């Protein structure tokens with residue numbers, strides 16, 4: 271057990287400083303291993319954990335943040351854990367590029383010179399769209415798929431067999447249709463279609479938001495969810511997942527395009543080889559075409575270029591390969607680059623246009639995201655009017671101003687982004703862009719917590735962009751627990767303008783006649799009308815919630831169920847809590863000190879609470895709500911006389927006279943803080959039968975242990 275098990279808020283300043291130093295070192299080492307050496311040493315999850323811990327410590331000790339803090343650097347792509355290495359039978363190539371007809375003809379002349387061909391010799395080529403995906407090498411033995419690997423450095427790749435096995439059989443046949451060589455390597459390009467990518471990216475963004483909401487509520491969350499920037503990243507990231515079940519859920523496809531090592535020759539020309547690939551059961555890009563001579567390439571390039579925008583996958587050029595394989599063999603390689611093939615790239619899809627406006631979109635969780643609105647412009651065959659600006663730091667870094675002429679690029683063919691500003695064309699009166707101080711959706715003040723890149727609306731209770739999410743949270747099981755108000759009903763009531771704030775829920779009865787006219791709410795049948803009366807009864811039953819539920823239901827950032835409980839116990843009544851929170855708005859005030867000193871709350875959570883109360887609209891919504899509901903007075907720390915009041919208690923092993931859940935609930939009622947792991951802060955460990963490591967650890971740390979009988983006696987349970 272290392273000091274990593276200590277919760278950040280229990281670290282001393284010296285410990286925190288030392289840990290930030292080692293974290294910086296470890297994260298940098300992991301970044302280098304992944305990005306530079308292509309040899310990741312830790313898993314995605316471990317890497318995320320390091321970063322999260324670093325951020326958590328920095329948030330608690332902002333003054334200890336290091337100059338070389340990893341939180342300042344972008345995390346980059348996910349480090350996949352160490353896949354086994356796999357050596358290719360023949361190297362996987364990297365192609366030279368051509369950027370125009372002249373360069374292409376120069377390439378063909380080199381071939382003629384090398385092969386000593388006269389002008390009358392015909393150079394036949396095969397042109398194939400160059401898919402922007404991830405190249406893989408597939409090994410088949412006796413017609414069975416046995417191994418698949420990434421390109422890696424061209425000689426040795428990562429063994430991703432199990433991930434490749436999740437591709438549909440129609441794209442990656444497990445068995446080749448005979449006849450086939452005993453041993454053969456097939457090269458393919460794995461990709462995601464544009465439509466699949468957009469759906470996948472949106473889903474990832476949704477999951478990331480949900481994760482953020484859970485995190486804010488103090489619930490357990492899994493590793494960070496990455497939102498891929500383009501289809502290539504999405505395909506590469508999917509194939510390099512440690513868990514093949516994750517890969518299986520990703521919509522991946524593959525075109526086969528070449529041969530690697532082969533125990534017997536298959537064809538005399540590349541075009542015949544492509545036919546063999548199809549015969550074996552692979553997809554070959556249907557746009558691939560045999561060109562009668564080198565002069566046909568330009569027209570083919572143009573034709574693919576015009577189709578590019580309408581293809582359902584990304585391409586960045588066309589690959590031309592000499593068709594005759596004997597000539598390919600004679601031409602050979604320079605290093606790993608073949609003399610017989612070239613990638614003729616499309617010009618970068620860029621365009622310039624004028625930035626008209628920077629719009630701010632408010633997400634469901636209150637995140638403010640800037641978006642560029644531009645004069646519509648054609649970029650590579652697609653009309654573009656909007657571009658993402660990610661966050662306000664990016665706008666500042668690129669110094670993007672309204673009225674600027676900007677260079678726009680479609681990254682990975684799908685998402686447009688602003689690459690740079692044409693400074694010479696900047697209007698004289700263009701001023702640096704200023705982040706909004708208020709939410710455009712509701713007018714509440716918008717804040718950017720220290721150390722975070724996202725600015726957020728603080729008007730959680732009243733912001734229309736967040737209303738549905740907040741209401742869902744408000745009525746959820748651990749909050750107000752109102753049955754019969756699922757997402758669908760909330761949306762219906764919200765859209766009808768009947769429920770705009772939590773307080774409106776308690777005024778639903780006044781609109782009952784109106785609602786009863788709705789389809790499914792009483793209009794059609796008795797059963798439907800029951801639905802409304804049941805809902806109204808459920809609402810009435812929640813007019814006196816426990817204070818901790820009430821505080822949790824408000825959905826204040828970082829006030830999860832646990833923190834709400836701490837607040838309820840400390841402040842006892844809603845009136846007292848409200849009054850002290852208002853007083854705590856003044857930094858240095860006695861109320862602020864009091865708030866920060868509550869065990870388990872701490873200064874950063876205190877700040878979030880104060881932000882909430884600093885927004886007058888929230889206060890108005892809270893008071894409106896309090897005109898409808900009266901939260902019960904909270905139980906204090908027992909009556910303060912229990913020996914467990916204010917103590918940290920851990921239960922371990924099997925109890926005989928009650929379940930562990932019940933015992934924990936009792937300890938909780940007596941004012942104890944029940945935790946799961948033993949540390950030097952633990953006051954008591956209650957040891958049941960068959961207790962394991964926790965009892966041992968308690969002994970090591972000198973923490974007092976109690977038998978079940980001792981616990982029951984001290985808890986006056988008899």
Ligand SMILES: [Zn+2]
Nearest residue numbers: 709712727733
């Ligand atoms: Zn708002």
